[in-house]
Amino acid sequence: MHVFVVTRSPWCYFRNLRRAGSIFLLVAFTIAHSLERPRTDGALPRDFAGRSSDSYIATLGGSGEGWPSVSQWIPFTEMFQNNKAIIKAGCVQFGANKVSDEEMSDLSSSIQSVATFSGVDARFILAIVLQESNGCVRVGTTNNGVSNPGLMQSHGGIGSCGNNKKSPCPKSIILQMIKDGTEGTSSGDGLKQCLVKNGGSGATAYYRAARCYNSGSVATSGNLGQGGSTHCYASDVANRLLGWSSGPSTCNEATVGSLSDTQSAGSSSIDVTSLFKPTSVPAKKFTHSTLSSLVTTQYFSNIAQWEPSTASTGKHFSTSCSWPSSITTAAVYPYTIATCLQYATVGSDDYCQKIETAYGISAVQLRDWNPGLDEACTNLWCGYRYCVKA
Incomplete structure (x- = not known):
């Protein structure tokens, strides 16, 4: 059914069989x-x-x-x-x-x-x-x-x-x-x-x-x-x-x-x-940390699902993540700004502060150019290309 599919340009459209013209936001x-x-x-x-x-x-x-x-x-x-x-x-x-x-x-x-x-x-x-x-x-x-x-x-x-x-x-x-x-x-x-x-x-x-x-x-x-x-x-x-x-x-x-x-x-x-099954143990409070549900709906079949680690140090997420050795294509982070001039692919050992230092940018710039990142940068996705210049 409906709304814009969140992909990188151009948008993809999935049709509702009954409501022709509706656009899915398959985020x-x-x-x-x-x-x-x-x-x-x-x-x-x-x-x-x-x-x-x-x-x-x-x-x-x-x-x-x-x-x-x-x-x-x-x-x-x-x-x-x-x-x-x-x-x-x-x-x-x-x-x-x-x-x-x-x-x-x-x-x-x-x-x-x-x-x-x-x-x-x-x-x-x-x-x-x-x-x-x-x-x-x-x-x-x-x-x-x-x-x-x-x-x-x-x-x-x-x-x-x-x-x-x-x-x-x-x-x-x-x-x-x-x-x-x-x-x-x-x-x-x-x-x-x-x-x-x-x-x-x-x-x-x-x-x-x-x-x-x-x-x-x-x-x-x-x-x-x-x-x-x-x-x-x-x-x-x-x-x-x-x-x-x-x-x-x-x-x-x-x-x-x-x-x-x-x-x-x-x-x-x-x-x-x-x-x-209901439990008597209270579930932990949920806190939003990302726009990561707004990921691309294009099917990059060679990129594995990102699995967050519970470990983090200081302000920046620094725990390595893993993926299959068959990765050959890096997807552009779905909420990178449209005016981005340069991208950096996040590797398994990368974290926000490391990227900021490597490209001479501030934490504020990295977040502004990639709006899905939270303030503590705990939700960086390995295998995606992030904007480092705009």
């Missing part, structure tokens, strides 16, 4: 099969009960039955806080102004207001906003027979600040964009209609609604990884609801449709529901 999520490092231990990617980061937890397969319950979703305030860095820089790739603090506040209040009146969970609305536009209030509209404007790339909605990259985007328009996507329009369904039409109860209804919103319908098989548009969409939304806000999706577009309700990527014998 981090559909990098999936290109960046996924195959597991050899037969274990699931991460035990939900012991999660300690904001990374992708597990690829979920099947009809949505047995997936995480609503009670296991993180609170709205925490979810929004974790994604603030992503939302703030969400418009950079469109050549538009960053989302201001006021616009961000208006987005949060609009989501909660529409959730109250529509009955659709605010966390689910936020997950769709992130999936569709990463919260860019100035995201553009595509039209290939059907107009898909706004934060949620709604079906023929009237809310949009994208046509002229309007800045600031008025609260009334931000609210309208959320209403269009959640409550539906005279032209097509929103989340509310998708929840009603696709059956299921509790969280399962939401996961099915996500797939409906993405492709217009759920596959006749009921498998949320099958059908048109983005096969990983429902799994990605589920992970967002659990706290994913950093790093690429490990969902594989080519194989997620072959998984059943009792399977998760990386294992065909472990019951996926065991991932999501």
